[in-house]
Amino acid sequence: MQPSIAIRDLTLAFGAVEVLHDLNLEVGQGEFLVLLGSSGCGKSTLLNCIAGLLDITDGQIFIQGKNVTWEEPSRRGIGMVFQSYALYPQMTVEGNLSFGLKNAGLPRAEIAARVARAARILQIEPLLKRKPAALSGGQRQRVAIGRALVRDVDVFLFDEPLSNLDAKLRADLRVEIKQLHQQLENTMIYVTHDQVEAMTLADRIAIMKGGSIMQLGSPKEIYNRPANRYVAEFIGSPTMNMIEGNLDMQITPSFSAEGMSVPLQTYAFGSDAASGPAVFGIRPEHVEAGEGAEAMPVRLDAAVDLVEPLGSDTLVRARAGDRNLWARMPGQPDLRPRQPLRLGFDPARAHLFRLSDDTRL
Amino acid sequence: MGKLRDPDCNPLQARAETVLTDYAARAQAASGPRGRKPRRRLSGRNIMIYGTLFVVSVYYLLPLWVMVVTSLKGMPEIRLGNIFAPPVEITFEPWVKAWAEACTGLNCDGLSRGFWNSVRITVPSALVSIFIASVNGYALANWRFRGGEAFFTILIFGAFIPYQVMLYPMVILLREAGLYGSLTGLIVVHTVFGMPIVTLLFRNYFTSLPEELFKAARVDGAGFWGIYFRVMLPMSLPIFTVAMIIQITGIWNDFLFGTVFTRPNLYPMTVQLNNIVNSVQGVKEYNVNMAATLLTGLVPLAIYFASGKLFVRGIAAGAVKG
Amino acid sequence: MRAEAAATGRGATSPPPSAAPPRRLLRNLTAKIAAIPMVLTALVVFLGGTVWTVVYSFTSSRMLPRAEFVGLEQYDRLWSTRRWVISIENLAIYGLCSLVFSLVIGFVLAALLDQKIRYENAFRTILLYPFALSFIVTGLVWQWILDPEFGLQSIIRGLGFENFTFDPLYNPDIAIFGILIAGLWQGTGLIMILMLAGLRGIDGEIWKASRVDGIPAWKTYLFIIVPMMRPVFITALVLITSGIVKLYDLVVAQTGGGPGIATEVPAKYVYDYMFGGQNLGQGFAASTMMLLAVAIVVIPWAMLEFGGKRRG
Numbered sequence: 005m006q007p008s009i010a011i012r013d014l015t016l017a018f019g020a021v022e023v024l025h026d027l028n029l030e031v032g033q034g035e036f037l038v039l040l041g042s043s044g045c046g047k048s049t050l051l052n053c054i055a056g057l058l059d060i061t062d063g064q065i066f067i068q069g070k071n072v073t074w075e076e077p078s079r080r081g082i083g084m085v086f087q088s089y090a091l092y093p094q095m096t097v098e099g100n101l102s103f104g105l106k107n108a109g110l111p112r113a114e115i116a117a118r119v120a121r122a123a124r125i126l127q128i129e130p131l132l133k134r135k136p137a138a139l140s141g142g143q144r145q146r147v148a149i150g151r152a153l154v155r156d157v158d159v160f161l162f163d164e165p166l167s168n169l170d171a172k173l174r175a176d177l178r179v180e181i182k183q184l185h186q187q188l189e190n191t192m193i194y195v196t197h198d199q200v201e202a203m204t205l206a207d208r209i210a211i212m213k214g215g216s217i218m219q220l221g222s223p224k225e226i227y228n229r230p231a232n233r234y235v236a237e238f239i240g241s242p243t244m245n246m247i248e249g250n251l252d253m254q255i256t257p258s259f260s261a262e263g264m265s266v267p268l269q270t271y272a273f274g275s276d277a278a279s280g281p282a283v284f285g286i287r288p289e290h291v292e293a294g295e296g297a298e299a300m301p302v303r304l305d306a307a308v309d310l311v312e313p314l315g316s317d318t319l320v321r322a323r324a325g326d327r328n329l330w331a332r333m334p335g336q337p338d339l340r341p342r343q344p345l346r347l348g349f350d351p352a353r354a355h356l357f358r359l360s361d362d363t364r365l
Numbered sequence: 366m367g368k369l370r371d372p373d374c375n376p377l378q379a380r381a382e383t384v385l386t387d388y389a390a391r392a393q394a395a396s397g398p399r400g401r402k403p404r405r406r407l408s409g410r411n412i413m414i415y416g417t418l419f420v421v422s423v424y425y426l427l428p429l430w431v432m433v434v435t436s437l438k439g440m441p442e443i444r445l446g447n448i449f450a451p452p453v454e455i456t457f458e459p460w461v462k463a464w465a466e467a468c469t470g471l472n473c474d475g476l477s478r479g480f481w482n483s484v485r486i487t488v489p490s491a492l493v494s495i496f497i498a499s500v501n502g503y504a505l506a507n508w509r510f511r512g513g514e515a516f517f518t519i520l521i522f523g524a525f526i527p528y529q530v531m532l533y534p535m536v537i538l539l540r541e542a543g544l545y546g547s548l549t550g551l552i553v554v555h556t557v558f559g560m561p562i563v564t565l566l567f568r569n570y571f572t573s574l575p576e577e578l579f580k581a582a583r584v585d586g587a588g589f590w591g592i593y594f595r596v597m598l599p600m601s602l603p604i605f606t607v608a609m610i611i612q613i614t615g616i617w618n619d620f621l622f623g624t625v626f627t628r629p630n631l632y633p634m635t636v637q638l639n640n641i642v643n644s645v646q647g648v649k650e651y652n653v654n655m656a657a658t659l660l661t662g663l664v665p666l667a668i669y670f671a672s673g674k675l676f677v678r679g680i681a682a683g684a685v686k687g
Numbered sequence: 688m689r690a691e692a693a694a695t696g697r698g699a700t701s702p703p704p705s706a707a708p709p710r711r712l713l714r715n716l717t718a719k720i721a722a723i724p725m726v727l728t729a730l731v732v733f734l735g736g737t738v739w740t741v742v743y744s745f746t747s748s749r750m751l752p753r754a755e756f757v758g759l760e761q762y763d764r765l766w767s768t769r770r771w772v773i774s775i776e777n778l779a780i781y782g783l784c785s786l787v788f789s790l791v792i793g794f795v796l797a798a799l800l801d802q803k804i805r806y807e808n809a810f811r812t813i814l815l816y817p818f819a820l821s822f823i824v825t826g827l828v829w830q831w832i833l834d835p836e837f838g839l840q841s842i843i844r845g846l847g848f849e850n851f852t853f854d855p856l857y858n859p860d861i862a863i864f865g866i867l868i869a870g871l872w873q874g875t876g877l878i879m880i881l882m883l884a885g886l887r888g889i890d891g892e893i894w895k896a897s898r899v900d901g902i903p904a905w906k907t908y909l910f911i912i913v914p915m916m917r918p919v920f921i922t923a924l925v926l927i928t929s930g931i932v933k934l935y936d937l938v939v940a941q942t943g944g945g946p947g948i949a950t951e952v953p954a955k956y957v958y959d960y961m962f963g964g965q966n967l968g969q970g971f972a973a974s975t976m977m978l979l980a981v982a983i984v985v986i987p988w989a990m991l992e993f994g995g996k997r998r999g
């Protein structure tokens with residue numbers, strides 16, 4: 005099947021500053037792809053290139069098999085939703101939805117039908133006669149989505165659509181967007197720097213850094229097998245525990261750092277693993293503390309350093325030697341600073357990265 | 366960045382190469398548009414934009430050009446030729462004459478008298494008005510006191526009142542104070558009528574400064590003047606420059622107050638210029654007139670070209686006031 | 688300073704019984720003394736002066752102000768003076784044209800400069816420099832350029848159009864347009880700068896949205912951007928209007944009110960009657976009318992501006 009969107013060797017430079025480097029990406033039909041990365045990594049830039057809002061420096065862009073590299077945004081078959089909503093403030097909601105269609109010369113009945121459908125899907129029918137100023141943030145965002153919806157296109161582009169909303173509303177709209185995707189089954193590319201949004205919405209996530217894609221994969225893949233140290237530290241909260249040390253692949257593979265040694269027979273090594281300086285990573289949720297630790301293959305003695313109760317579970321920073329390790333404990337254990345604590349983990353759930361170039365071993 | 370593009374450490378690229386679908390292969394073979402959309406430099410759009418801007422620029426520059434070329438021609442050339450044509454024979458005589466010999470009424474010592482009058486008016490007026498307005502702005506912004514805002518509102522509305530309405534009362538006030546017709550009187554007038562905009566400028570600026578600065582200075586025991594001179598002044602150089610630009614150009618260009626509030630021996634340059642050019646006696650010497658006009662415009666033009674962005678900032682601030 | 692205000696407020700609500708009144712007066716005494724020039728200007732000159740002029744416009748003052756009230760007599764006389772009526776007509780024509788042209792030209796130029804063009808700074812410098820000049824200078828240059836014997840008209844005739852006539856400064860019917868040309872030359876740059884700032888203040892995503900919607904640029908400007916810039920247009924309108932009412936120096940320099948009385952304007956009428964004609968009553972009445980004209984524009988604007996701010 006032909007991909008919905010294909011990007012070939014895309015390079016984009018603002019003057020002398022190259023923001024996207026030789027980027028390749030394919031998005032399948034009906035796929036929900038999330039572009040995730042820290043601020044300034046080029047997510048919006050990539051999205052604008054796909055939309056045709058930026059003139060690319062080199063490469064090609066295909067949408068539904070058509071080379072749209074030089075095409076105007078309105079003729080690429082895309083709809084776009086912006087962070088600031090970008091609603092036309094002097095027009096009613098209905099005017100916002102229909103302005104583009106009117107301009108494209110669609111028959112009146114067709115316009116009315118599309119607006120009605122979008123309004124029904126997004127449940128904004130009672131708001132049609134209002135102006136954007138008289139809407140709440142969530143309603144505005146729905147109208148913005150509606151403006152993409154009425155275009156009746158195969159590809160939706162979202163640029164941080166929820167980041168102007170408060171936490172509660174963001175969670176609600178996130179669910180709505182997911183439902184919308186399931187209902188419409190069109191391709192969506194969604195830019196965010198919120199990893200929860202990314203994990204919950206995406207079929208696949210592309211993690212970006214400095215204008216390149218660091219890893220492209222399903223949320224599970226990204227979480228379970230981060231391709232490099234950057235991805236490993238970017239995904240997950242609190243961030244993964246990292247310990248620098250040495251990997252020894254002689255006889256039985258093991259990792260050793262000051263005051264600890266971890267046997268790695270159960271770890272799924274990549275093909276090019278070799279002995280040498282390495283970084284050992286383990287997520288806090290994979291570190292067992294207290295009684296649970298005893299059942300783990302690797303155990304450590306530590307002392308409680310800091311406790312952050314979250315209600316459903318509790319984050320503990322424990323001190324083992326001169327190292328700090330975070331652990332996530334279920335429930336609300338009663339812990340006091342300096343109290344001794346047993347930690348344990350399963351090396352099979354660990355992540356190893358070569359120190360020299362941070363890639364996964 | 367180069368490191369990241371190494372295929373070893375960029376799994377996506379490795380992946381993309383292996384997953385290349387036959388579709389993509391076809392697409393690459395068929396190639397099609399690639400890279401930057403070719404744009405003709407001489408597109409219709411560009412011709413329209415630059416063409417319009419060029420024509421408009423010519424219209425805007427024309428008067429300056431005419432002033433310069435006319436002032437460098439002799440009278441015979443002006444009578445025969447075209448006002449837009451560059452001078453065939455450049456002469457600086459009109460400039461000399463405009464500066465030192467042009468007549469207004471009985472005086473024939475040229476515009477130099479008006480120039481020096483304008484300097485004598487502008488420098489103290491600008492300094493006094495800026496000092497007073499900056500203190501007012503500082504008092505309003507940092508020492509909020511009862512009624513301050515009310516007076517300030519009156520002041521801002523005052524900026525919209527046509528000067529003609531307040532002209533005569535001002536004459537009476539100055540006459541009562543014994544200042545009518547004197548340099549001091551004119552300085553007072555400029556200070557009074559420049560106050561709304563300059564006060565607004567300083568008030569807004571001082572309000573935008575972090576409040577902690579002022580509080581810290583107070584805690585240290587500094588008083589009104591101590592804070593003004595030792596904390597606020599050193600931080601306000603840019604805004605003082607903007608105020609200087611506004612006031613110097615504004616006062617230099619003033620005509621109305623110059624005619625109403627001074628006597629002929631104190632006439633500022635604009636008034637004298639108008640009297641020279643629009644005097645009915647004698648033969649019209651257009652080249653001298655243009656040299657005189659240009660001379661009068663030279664000071665504000667120099668300030669404008671030298672200050673660039675600050676000038677824009679000044680008029681933007683003025684525009685807010687209206 | 689917020690703390691300062693709060694302190695004053697507290698002092699007002701629950702004053703320490705004995706010491707309150709003197710302390711409130713003495714609080715920030717230096718600041719109050721330093722603000723005396725502002726207070727005097729606001730109260731004595733702006734408020735007092737205006738009231739004084741309005742009051743004396745109802746008197747029979749001639750050479751000197753005289754408190755002999757004659758009701759609306761000065762206004763009757765004013766509106767039956769041909770020169771005043773022409774001044775008002777001129778002001779109306781000049782005002783309307785200059786309003787429309789400044790706004791339209793200013794906006795179009797700003798939109799052109801906003802197209803990410805090269806040499807933007809150079810163009811901007813050129814369009815704004817006349818604003819730095821005195822109206823006297825502007826008036827005199829345009830007097831020279833529009834001189835029928837040497838200026839534009841003679842040059843175009845020299846090109847072969849023998850019958851070409853463009854002598855606004857000598858033809859009473861169109862003389863006011865000669866002043867309009869000069870006025871626009873000097874003032875449009877400012878409007879352009881204001882509009883440009885307004886355009887730059889518009890969210891870039893609006894432009895992106897309209898491109899995705901496939902709306903041509905001119906339509907985006909007309910139906911989306913211009914409505915969004917309403918506050919800027921209103922500020923510009925207020926600015927231009929208050930400038931128009933003050934129109935004086937330009938006329939004095941360029942035409943002296945001539946030919947005949949073809950380019951007389953109210954501000955000049957005021958000056959001439961107050962300081963030349965020794966007829967103060969007329970001058971006061973005329974200047975009160977000017978005040979009225981400004982008030983009609985400024986007061987609704989201020990209510991809109993400040994009323995709007997209070998609402999949030």
Ligand SMILES: Nc1ncnc2c1ncn2[C@@H]1O[C@H](COP(=O)(O)OP(=O)(O)OP(=O)(O)O)[C@@H](O)[C@H]1O
Nearest residue numbers: 018021023041042043044045046047048049050197
């Ligand atoms: N017009 C421009 N000219 C020059 N550099 C630009 C321009 N627009 C963006 N950049 C640069 O390109 C880089 C990527 O910007 P981009 O807006 O794509 O970031 P982003 O990933 O969307 O970040 P955010 O999460 O903050 O929105 C940034 O370093 C930015 O400084």
Ligand SMILES: [Mg+2]
Nearest residue numbers: 047048049164
């Ligand atoms: Mg962005």
